Amino acid sequence: MSETSKIREWYLSLFKDFENRLNGERSKPLHKIRRSAIDRFAELDFPNLHQEEWRFTDISPILEHSFSYAARRDDKAPSAKDVSRFMFGGMRSHTIVFVNGFYSAALSKCLQLPGNLAIGSLAEAMKTDDGQISGHISKQLDLGTDAFTALNTAFTLDGAYINVPDGAVVEDPVHILFISTGDEKLISQPRNLVITGDNSQVRFIEHYASLRTGVYFTNSVTEIEVGRNSMVDAVKVQSESAEAYHVASTVSSIGADGNYESHAVSNGARIYRHNIDVRLNGEGGNTTLEGLYLTLGEQLSDTHSLIDHAAPHCTSGEHYKGILDGKSRAVFNGKIMVRKGAQKTNSYQENRNIILSSEAKVDTKPQLEIFADDVKCSHGATVGQLSGESMFYLRSRGIGEEQAKLILIYAFASDVLKNIREDAVRSELEYVLSTRFLKGM
Amino acid sequence: MLEIRNLHASIEAKEILRGIDLKVNVGEVHAIMGPNGSGKSTLANVLAGRPEYQVTAGEVIYEGKDLLAMAPEIRAREGVFLAFQYPVELPGVNNTTFLRAALNEAHKHRNQPEVSAGAFLAMLKKKIQLVEMPDTLLNRAVNEGFSGGEKKRNEILQMAVLEPRLAILDETDSGLDIDALRIVAGGVNKLRSKDNAIIVVTHYQRLLNYIVPDFVHVLYNGKIVKSGDKELALELEERGYDWAKDEEVAAR
Ligand SMILES: Nc1ncnc2c1ncn2[C@@H]1O[C@H](COP(=O)(O)OP(=O)(O)OP(=O)(O)O)[C@@H](O)[C@H]1O
Ligand SMILES: [Mg+2]
Numbered sequence: 001m002s003e004t005s006k007i008r009e010w011y012l013s014l015f016k017d018f019e020n021r022l023n024g025e026r027s028k029p030l031h032k033i034r035r036s037a038i039d040r041f042a043e044l045d046f047p048n049l050h051q052e053e054w055r056f057t058d059i060s061p062i063l064e065h066s067f068s069y070a071a072r073r074d075d076k077a078p079s080a081k082d083v084s085r086f087m088f089g090g091m092r093s094h095t096i097v098f099v100n101g102f103y104s105a106a107l108s109k110c111l112q113l114p115g116n117l118a119i120g121s122l123a124e125a126m127k128t129d130d131g132q133i134s135g136h137i138s139k140q141l142d143l144g145t146d147a148f149t150a151l152n153t154a155f156t157l158d159g160a161y162i163n164v165p166d167g168a169v170v171e172d173p174v175h176i177l178f179i180s181t182g183d184e185k186l187i188s189q190p191r192n193l194v195i196t197g198d199n200s201q202v203r204f205i206e207h208y209a210s211l212r213t214g215v216y217f218t219n220s221v222t223e224i225e226v227g228r229n230s231m232v233d234a235v236k237v238q239s240e241s242a243e244a245y246h247v248a249s250t251v252s253s254i255g256a257d258g259n260y261e262s263h264a265v266s267n268g269a270r271i272y273r274h275n276i277d278v279r280l281n282g283e284g285g286n287t288t289l290e291g292l293y294l295t296l297g298e299q300l301s302d303t304h305s306l307i308d309h310a311a312p313h314c315t316s317g318e319h320y321k322g323i324l325d326g327k328s329r330a331v332f333n334g335k336i337m338v339r340k341g342a343q344k345t346n347s348y349q350e351n352r353n354i355i356l357s358s359e360a361k362v363d364t365k366p367q368l369e370i371f372a373d374d375v376k377c378s379h380g381a382t383v384g385q386l387s388g389e390s391m392f393y394l395r396s397r398g399i400g401e402e403q404a405k406l407i408l409i410y411a412f413a414s415d416v417l418k419n420i421r422e423d424a425v426r427s428e429l430e431y432v433l434s435t436r437f438l439k440g441m
Numbered sequence: 442m443l444e445i446r447n448l449h450a451s452i453e454a455k456e457i458l459r460g461i462d463l464k465v466n467v468g469e470v471h472a473i474m475g476p477n478g479s480g481k482s483t484l485a486n487v488l489a490g491r492p493e494y495q496v497t498a499g500e501v502i503y504e505g506k507d508l509l510a511m512a513p514e515i516r517a518r519e520g521v522f523l524a525f526q527y528p529v530e531l532p533g534v535n536n537t538t539f540l541r542a543a544l545n546e547a548h549k550h551r552n553q554p555e556v557s558a559g560a561f562l563a564m565l566k567k568k569i570q571l572v573e574m575p576d577t578l579l580n581r582a583v584n585e586g587f588s589g590g591e592k593k594r595n596e597i598l599q600m601a602v603l604e605p606r607l608a609i610l611d612e613t614d615s616g617l618d619i620d621a622l623r624i625v626a627g628g629v630n631k632l633r634s635k636d637n638a639i640i641v642v643t644h645y646q647r648l649l650n651y652i653v654p655d656f657v658h659v660l661y662n663g664k665i666v667k668s669g670d671k672e673l674a675l676e677l678e679e680r681g682y683d684w685a686k687d688e689e690v691a692a693r
Pocket of ligand 2: 482
């Protein structure tokens with residue numbers, strides 16, 4: 001048996017255990033989705049370097065481990081004090097905390113909310129679901145795309161669930177914190193669902209972090225539905241252990257005049273793959289995708305985005321930046337699809353990278369597929385070093401070499417951080433930048 | 442204050458400076474003139490420590506110390522300042538933050554207390570009047586999108602804030618309109634004192650009407666071929682650089 005079929009067998013057996021423990025849940029509509037996902041998974045190969053979408057991203061190290069689920073043990077659960085350092089000091093928020101993928105009621109805290117608004121654990125919400133919620137699971141996902149998504153769907157159990165009805169505005173941000181304890185060989189597969197009705201607003205922060213370093217695997221899927229004339233502002237902070245693996249898909253659809261903003265900042269994980277798919281479904285929709293990836297050592301960061309203009313008069317902007325050090329690698333692939341009939345599309349894309357060492361490498365590629373004629377699309381990508389001229393200018397004013405580098409790195413990163421609305425999140429990220437580059441050089 | 446002896450410097454294996462000797466005493470203003478490509482900016486950049494240039498021979502003694510052994514930031518903290526011929530744009534770096542960081546580095550170096558943000562702003566308000574710079578430029582990114590003249594004013598503003606012992610102004614007059622030239626030169630004159638020295642690189646006699654030099658040197662093909670007082674600048678204007686070069690050759 002080949003290595004990949006061995007690991008597939010492993011996950012299939014893991015599914016059997018998982019299914020046995022579901023008991024009554026098995027008769028619910030969601031389980032049909034799980035079953036078709038595991039069947040699909042059984043047929044799929046894990047991605048490999050021969051596939052166009054995975055050409056630069058070797059995930060084979062992830063397949064070398066037989067990851068399994070953490071046992072729920074309350075005596076080993078982290079305390080509020082343990083997780084306080086992940087709380088974005090001073091930020092008022094609804095807080096939903098998961099430990100190794102399991103919802104922690106003790107660590108979570110939601111502020112007062114009107115009754116028709118839901119913010120909390122998906123598993124909790126599913127307890128009383130008669131198909132209203134599960135009808136949204138995999139609504140926009142093609143199970144056939146890759147093994148990781150299929151695997152996550154098969155194991156759908158918990159994650160964040162946010163449902164904002166028509167006309168509702170969630171004033172405070174929702175902080176969704178996924179803590180890994182860092183214990184070896186654990187897998188967690190969060191499944192997040194965010195649904196907004198018409199004329200509504202919500203902001204959330206999807207935050208991955210670890211208590212200790214270790215080889216573990218996070219395989220997450222986040223589905224977002226942006227209603228008509230609604231606004232969803234999503235921040236993703238990926239600071240997993242540098243030995244961990246993180247594969248994620250964020251899939252969203254935007255209704256007419258809806259607006260979806262995404263700010264993805266990452267500095268963790270040994271292998272990081274983020275698929276981000278946005279579909280502009282109604283006229284007048286808008287999306288802005290921003291990101292910053294920091295890599296060093298042997299890290300690999302891969303962002304694959306797809307912005308699908310399926311309706312006319314929509315705008316999209318994408319701006320990703322990377323700072324690479326050591327022997328790290330980054331991949332950025334930005335696909336923009338403009339469908340027939342999506343006239344008056346306006347779209348720009350930009351990917352800029354700074355490489356601080358001679359051994360780091362970036363593969364960046366725009367991909368435009370345009371089937372309408374009245375559109376404006378632009379794209380650009382650069383890979384460079386810190387400007388020697390700028391360095392000398394700073395040093396000639398008395399600023400030391402280290403400090404000068406930091407100033408230029410800050411400056412480079414600042415325009416993708418500045419649009420993060422939550423001050424506390426932004427300053428925490430700036431702090432991460434400064435500690436990383438003051439120590440790292 | 443500054444003594445340059447037999448300085449040779451190259452870039453990309455091409456020798457640009459071919460034996461410069463120059464002595465600058467405290468309180469003096471020296472003008473350096475010379476045709477395009479003669480090595481004026483090279484000399485200025487070598488003094489400031491630009492890493493791309495290799496010094497192949499000679500020495501530079503500044504305040505009794507070996508200037509060439511110091512990193513560029515140390516030279517700056519020791520009081521050497523270069524106003525760039527082409528100031529660099531630093532997108533994303535706030536002009537005020539940058540100026541304060543630079544000043545505090547010098548203070549740290551001299552064991553002086555750091556300047557608080559409040560005290561710095563008050564000081565900056567006064568200094569910008571010296572170059573009549575609109576204060577809106579202070580909250581922008583350093584030089585980003587500044588007009589040519591604004592960039593030059595910003596250089597002199599930096600000089601005013603850092604109060605260098607030795608300032609080297611590389612064609613600070615180029616790109617300035619007539620009024621701006623008068624204002625910027627006036628600013629430099631106010632910064633001129635018996636405790637510092639200034640080297641002015643220029644192509645035009647006009648600047649020297651405002652900033653009156655004690656000495657004028659002609660740099661030609663990597664060497665100082667002629668030195669004199671302020672009258673030399675007038676003579677050069679009339680007779681051109683070939684005259685200065687020929688004089689030198691004749692004198693040998
Ligand atoms: N990076 C480089 N590589 C090769 N040659 C260079 C480089 N930088 C400068 N030079 C050369 O060195 C010579 C001196 O240049 P420098 O800038 O010092 O002249 P300058 O006297 O300041 O001229 P200008 O009056 O035009 O400002 C020029 O011939 C220039 O082309
Ligand atoms: Mg020059």
